[in-house]
Amino acid sequence: METTLTLSSRVLKTENVNWRDFKFIQQDSFKDLDPDAAHRLKASILANNFTQPFYVWEVPENGTIFCLDGKHRTLMLEQLIKEGHTVPYLLPATFIHCENKKEAAKLVTIYSSIYARVSQKGLFDFMKEYELDFTELKDQMDLPEFDMLEMMEMLNPTDAAATQAAEARSSLQEKFIIPPFSIFDTRQGYWMDRKRKWIAMGLESEDGRPEELFMAKSGQSSGIYNLRNRMREATGQDPSWDEILKEAKKRGLHVYTGTSIFDPVLTEVVYSWFNIPGGVILDPFAGGSVRGLVASELGFNYIGIDIRPEQVEANIQQAMLLGAKQAEWITGDSSQLNELLPESFRADLIFTCPPYADLEVYSDLEGDLSTMEYDEFLKTYQQIIKQSCGRLKDDRFACFVVGDIRDESGIYRNFVSQTIEAFLESGMLLYNEIILINVAGSLPVRVGRQMANSRKVGKMHQNVLVFYKGDSKKIKENFPEIEVKEMSENA
Ligand SMILES: C[S@@+](CC[C@H](N)C(=O)[O-])C[C@H]1O[C@@H](n2cnc3c(N)ncnc32)[C@H](O)[C@@H]1O
Structure with missing residues (x-):
């Protein structure tokens, strides 16, 4: 009042x-x-x-x-x-x-x-x-006919600049879903709102993972994996997740128990910006169902390959449940990609999130990249990139979400650069590099000790690498105006 x-x-x-x-x-x-x-x-x-x-x-x-x-x-x-x-x-x-x-x-x-x-x-x-x-x-x-914003900026530069920036940002959101900057900030309200709307549509990514994998999600520190490896070496047997948990608690290691799904907003943005309308998406390391479900919802055709049959089965069930008709998954080892896909298959976009070496171990299947020594991992990874790029049409994009990992001595392996190298060797051009800022999650709990003991800063970003194959001058003619999907809260 x-x-x-x-x-x-x-x-x-x-x-x-x-x-x-x-x-x-x-x-x-x-x-x-x-x-x-x-x-x-x-x-x-x-x-x-x-x-x-x-x-x-x-x-x-x-x-x-x-x-x-x-x-x-x-x-x-x-x-x-x-x-x-x-x-x-x-x-x-x-x-x-x-x-x-x-x-x-x-x-x-x-x-x-x-x-x-x-x-x-x-x-x-x-x-x-x-x-x-x-x-x-x-x-x-x-x-x-005063330009009020200009006037405010003249009189109070910071306030006016902020108002103007906010107005510009909201019109960029209307046009592009999120502002098309080289930083994707998943902590922002506009990102979280949109993510909530996608999740409300029934996205669930982790169905296929056995309980221990479900728990051992990407929020886990490499310390937990090192611990598991040491326990495995000591007993010659795979420790159960309960045993790892007990041991971790004894040693004061933080265990991440939350769950997360692959980001549907990131998926939507990549599809909307870098695919042609109705284009076919190839995902050589499918993991959960999100990338397939979002593709289908946006009218793209999606084909995902994963080495774990239980994950593929769970994805198919999930897609049936949600009526996602345009998403398909194949069980197989992507290093055999050329044998897995029909000879005539060509994609309009490659989009995936590969294993970050052994940061998360997905299975003990032969061929699972996450079980390999780093040298072998890298060689197989390069082969998969080469075969995938071979199946990409000309004048199209490929996008990999990657994050660097540390070796046993805590030194970065330079995985992001090695991914870029593998793409360049497969004839692709590096077109955009975006930093994906993750929510801090359990990082504040872990970072103090790691900083104090070894001067490692807490990593809260990943890299979204976008490559292009062909003549970049044709982008304008092949990629029409971006359409932003209307989404309601109770979708
Ligand atoms: C980083 S995960 C991608 C999951 C994604 N972050 C998510 O949560 O949806 C990588 C996936 O690659 C799969 N994978 C590992 N080696 C593979 C191979 N040689 N061929 C196909 N899939 C493989 C794993 O089973 C795992 O699901």
Whole structure:
């Protein structure tokens, strides 16, 4: 509810004063009187004489009278005198009570003349001089064709820049889902809102994973995996997840128990920006169902390959449940991709998130990249990239979401650069590199110890690498305007 005020009159009196003694708070440049308006003012004075008093403020201490409204009228009167007209020196003025000059200055800004117009520059200089608050006064002023944002920026650069940036961002969202910058910030409200809407459509990614994999999700630190490897070496047997948990607790290692799914907003953005309408997506390391389900929902055809039959089965079930007809999965080892796909198969987009070496171990199947020594992993990974790129049509994109990993001594392996290298060797061009900022999750719990002990900063980003095959000049002709899917909360 608006607060109620007790209003009072600040009009003191109206009496005749010598207008030639007026002083002015504002500079001449404050208001413009264009020749047309000057002509109208003159014509009106000559025809109607004086029908309106001046507004003035008298300084009580010294009797100086500041004219708050009527400057151009006094200028015009001087002109009329020069032209030979007879003008009385005493004319009516209405005296307004003001506490001080700043308060009087405020009234100067809000009295609007029907002839003279405030100039943007004039008002700016005036506001600066009297330290007036534009945000407070702008609603009371008759500001003609002012660029309000520009004015606010002139007077208060940081606020206006922020408003402008917010407005620009929301129009970028309307056009592109998220602002097309080299940073994807999954912590932002617009990202989280959209993610919630996708999840509300029934996305579930992890069905296919056995309980221990379900728990050992990507939030897990490599310390947990090192621990598991050491336990395995010590006993010659795979420890159960419960045993790992117990051991981890004893050693004070943080265990991530939350679950996550592959980001549907990231998926939607990549498909909408880098696929042609209705194009075919190839995913050589499918994992969960999200990338297939989002593809189908957006009208793309998707084919995902994963080495784990239980994951593929779960994805197919999930797609049936949601009626996602355009998503398909094949069980197989992508290093045999050429044998798995019909000879005629060609994709319009490659999109995947490969195993980050052995950061998460997915199975003990032969051929599962996550079980390999790093050298072998890299060789097989390069072969899979080469075969996938071979199945991509010309003038199309490929996108890999990757994150660097550390070796046993804690040194980064440079996996991101090695992925880029593998693509360049497969004849693709590096086209965009985007940093995907992840939510901090359990990082704040883990980062203190890791920083204190070994100066490792907490990694909360991944890299979204976008490659292109063919002639980049053809992008405009092949990739039409981006269509943004309307999504409701209860989709
Ligand atoms: C990083 S995961 C992708 C999962 C994704 N992050 C998600 O949650 O949806 C990589 C996937 O590659 C699969 N994979 C590992 N080696 C493979 C191979 N040689 N051929 C096909 N899939 C393989 C694993 O089973 C795992 O599901």
